[in-house]
Each structure stands twice: as C-alpha cells, then as structure tokens.
C-alpha cells in the first residue's frame with residue numbers, strides 16, 4: 730500500500746468526512762492531478778463536541794499530510810478547494826477564524842513548502858481578501874514560482890471557477906482513486 734493509499738484509508742476510518750477527494754484524469758492516464766474539496770470540517774468538530782474552527786484546523790492538518798504524500802507519489806498537481814464566495818455568508822466569527830487560519834497557515838508553512846519544492850498558485854478573487862492575506866498570497870506565489878516538484882493550487886474565495894473547472898475533468902469517487910494509485 731502506498732503512502733497516499735494509507736493516508737486515504739486512515740481518513741476514511743478516523744477522520745471521516747474531513748476531505749472529499751476527486752480525481753482528474755482519463756481512464757488511460759496515470760494519476761497526475763488530484764482535486765480536494767475541503768468539506769465536513771464542521772461535522773467532524775461537532776461530532777467531537779468541539780468548535781467548528783477546531784474542525785477547520787484539523788482539515789489543514791490533513792491537508793499538510795496530503796501534500797507531503799502527493800509529492801512522494803509523483804502527483805504533479807493538487808487543487809484544494811477551500812473557501813468559496815458563498816462561504817462569506819457563514820457566521821462572522823467563523824469567517825474571521827477561517828481568514829486568520831488561512832493567513833497563519835501561509836505564514837507558518839511557506840518556508841517548508843518552498844523547501845519541499847511546492848509551487849503555489851492562488852485561484853479565486855484575491856482582491857476581495859484583506860491586504861494582509863493578499864500580501865501573503867502574492868509573496869508565496871512569487872517565492873515558489875520556480876519550484877517543480879508539485880504544484881499546489883489553493884482555491885480561496887473562488888466562485889464559478891469550480892463548476893467550469895469540473896467540466897474539464899472526470900470526477901471519480903475515492904475507491905476509484907485508490908484502485909488507480911494501486912496500479913501505479
């Protein structure tokens with residue numbers, strides 16, 4: 730079992746619903762691009778009698794593990810759908826917590842991501858985010874732009890981009906991803 734498979738199966742068992750993973754590839758091609766829709770963070774936290782933000786933090790922890798494994802698995806691109814324009818409608822304290830978490834994660838993880846050869850890109854409406862976040866995103870994209878090990882598209886404050894992007898890919902359920910990885 731590869732590291733990625735172990736990660737996905739551990740998520741199924743212990744961290745159910747932390748992330749929904751979809752695969753973009755045709756049947757004939759090896760897995761090169763994995764898209765992750767961050768979902769279920771709130772349910773994960775509620776089940777454990779924790780505040781929703783604890784679920785979002787656990788989601789970021791899971792994401793770190795996915796990025797590490799994917800780079801080792803020769804996956805060339807990861808796209809992470811984190812915060813949609815609809816998510817601004819959530820309670821103020823949750824939105825503020827998510828913005829802070831996003832900013833803190835860039836700040837704390839950027840150096841390691843750069844060292845690990847991750848090329849960061851942002852997809853979404855940067856201009857609507859706070860000046861601090863805009864600056865952190867711009868700096869992280871600039872710093873990592875020449876890295877070649879793996880691309881990480883962070884979709885934050887995305888709108889219709891998701892649905893149009895989905896039309897280009899075939900979305901397969903988790904089981905299909907695991908089987909595909911097993912064949913590598």
Ligand SMILES: CC(C)=CCC/C(C)=C/CC/C(C)=C/COP(=O)(O)OP(=O)(O)O
Nearest residue numbers: 767768769770771772785788811830831834
């Ligand atoms: C990329 C990065 C560092 C992001 C940091 C911010 C972050 C964790 C964003 C995810 C937010 C979100 C809307 C998750 C979905 O779970 P949900 O709250 O909809 O869960 P539920 O469906 O169980 O309510």
